[in-house]
Amino acid sequence: MIGAACAYYAARSGLSVTVIDRGPVAGGTTGAGEGNLLVSDKEPGPELDLALLSTRLWRELSERLPAGIEFEAKGGLVVASGDPGMNALRDFAAAQTKAGVQADEVPAPLLRDLEPHLSPALTGGFHYPQDAQVQPALAAAHLLRASGARIRTGEEVTAVLTGAGGEVRGVRTPAGDLHAPYVVNAAGTWGGELARLAGAFLPVMPRRGFVLVTEPLPRVVRHKVYAADYVADVASGSAALQTSAVVEGTPAGPVLIGASRERVGFDRTLSVEVLRRLADGATALFPMLAKVRAIRTYTGFRPYLPDHLPAIGADPGVPGLLHACGHEGAGIGLAPATGLLVARLLTGDEPPLDVRPFLPGRFAPAA
Numbered sequence: 431m432i433g434a435a436c437a438y439y440a441a442r443s444g445l446s447v448t449v450i451d452r453g454p455v456a457g458g459t460t461g462a463g464e465g466n467l468l469v470s471d472k473e474p475g476p477e478l479d480l481a482l483l484s485t486r487l488w489r490e491l492s493e494r495l496p497a498g499i500e501f502e503a504k505g506g507l508v509v510a511s512g513d514p515g516m517n518a519l520r521d522f523a524a525a526q527t528k529a530g531v532q533a534d535e536v537p538a539p540l541l542r543d544l545e546p547h548l549s550p551a552l553t554g555g556f557h558y559p560q561d562a563q564v565q566p567a568l569a570a571a572h573l574l575r576a577s578g579a580r581i582r583t584g585e586e587v588t589a590v591l592t593g594a595g596g597e598v599r600g601v602r603t604p605a606g607d608l609h610a611p612y613v614v615n616a617a618g619t620w621g622g623e624l625a626r627l628a629g630a631f632l633p634v635m636p637r638r639g640f641v642l643v644t645e646p647l648p649r650v651v652r653h654k655v656y657a658a659d660y661v662a663d664v665a666s667g668s669a670a671l672q673t674s675a676v677v678e679g680t681p682a683g684p685v686l687i688g689a690s691r692e693r694v695g696f697d698r699t700l701s702v703e704v705l706r707r708l709a710d711g712a713t714a715l716f717p718m719l720a721k722v723r724a725i726r727t728y729t730g731f732r733p734y735l736p737d738h739l740p741a742i743g744a745d746p747g748v749p750g751l752l753h754a755c756g757h758e759g760a761g762i763g764l765a766p767a768t769g770l771l772v773a774r775l776l777t778g779d780e781p782p783l784d785v786r787p788f789l790p791g792r793f794a795p796a797a
């Protein structure tokens with residue numbers, strides 16, 4: 431997704447772009463997650479600024495790209511199941527509102543106007559009309575096609591070529607050398623490995639997540655609905671398993687149930703404990719789901735950086751190398767703003783927002 435967005439905005443800026451992926455389009459984390467475009471889960475700060483810009487850009491893209499990306503400006507609904515949780519949501523929303531987020535309190539009696547199947551036991555919630563959704567693999571594929579960039583799938587980058595001064599000269603793949611004055615590292619969870627090929631350092635780590643998928647249903651879940659504790663889980667740096675209830679319908683019918691987070695390397699072993707917790711959380715929010723069958727589950731590895739911010743911008747030690755990776759659980763949402771930022775950095779034009787908090791140099795060994 432991030433590579434597609436970088437290619438799209440760079441090519442539109444007049445640059446000649448080749449996208450190289452060792453797998454197929456969306457064969458990485460992009461094809462193994464969900465496609466929520468959220469501002470609701472972000473506290474004021476650089477990531478929210480990136481998300482707000484992306485929200486606007488996704489709306490523009492939804493008008494330019496085919497309907498197949500399944501863009502839905504459906505809105506998010508965050509719910510609390512007690513007064514302390516509701517008070518925490520109020521404080522969070524008040525701070526977000528000052529930063530440009532639209533957040534509307536929904537008292538308990540009105541929750542079921544928005545989501546008729548929600549549990550009556552909930553205390554209240556907040557509606558975030560700016561939250562939206564895409565089908566991530568299709569969005570990446572359409573964005574890539576619309577970019578007009580040359581696409582070379584099934585080719586692994588095995589070396590980053592550098593000149594006498596250490597500057598980037600291109601990349602090597604089994605198909606040969608490709609010369610270019612700039613290389614953008616959009617290798618997601620494998621961004622640290624790609625950086626290493628260039629002699630650079632980025633501590634990207636996998637943060638595993640499972641998604642539980644139900645049988646197709648009529649539209650019983652209208653918004654992205656999640657429990658208030660999801661925000662704390664997203665912000666946590668713990669390696670231990672965390673689960674919080676996140677439920678959303680899809681145009682195709684299946685309901686997607688998340689969200690789990692744990693740092694267990696690239697272990698793909700199915701965890702029944704995680705699935706049980708996901709199902710429990712979802713049925714607590716939507717009791718009717720208890721009677722619905724789960725038909726499959728899948729897992730993906732979020733590209734995690736220790737401060738939860740992506741690395742976007744020039745590598746401090748390798749001229750010509752730019753990084754655009756480490757977006758953790760928000761890479762679909764943050765893709766367009768990342769792509770635009772990278773394109774502006776490549777052309778030397780004014781970036782659309784302050785790039786400093788994202789600069790990869792914050793992880794340089796000396797820093």
Ligand SMILES: Cc1cc2nc3c(=O)[nH]c(=O)nc-3n(C[C@H](O)[C@H](O)[C@H](O)COP(=O)(O)OP(=O)(O)OC[C@H]3O[C@@H](n4cnc5c(N)ncnc54)[C@H](O)[C@@H]3O)c2cc1C
Nearest residue numbers: 431432452458459460463466587618639730760761762763
């Ligand atoms: C369960 C789960 C749920 C999620 N839900 C959401 C959500 O609702 N909203 C959201 O915004 N985000 C979500 N995410 C996060 C999101 O999926 C990621 O942030 C995003 O997909 C990262 O995109 P990317 O392009 O950086 O990485 P990827 O999609 O992994 O792409 C990196 C690409 O680099 C390629 N590559 C790596 N090394 C090389 C090499 N040496 N040579 C050539 N190619 C190479 C890989 O093949 C891969 O295709 C979720 C993630 C998970 C796991």
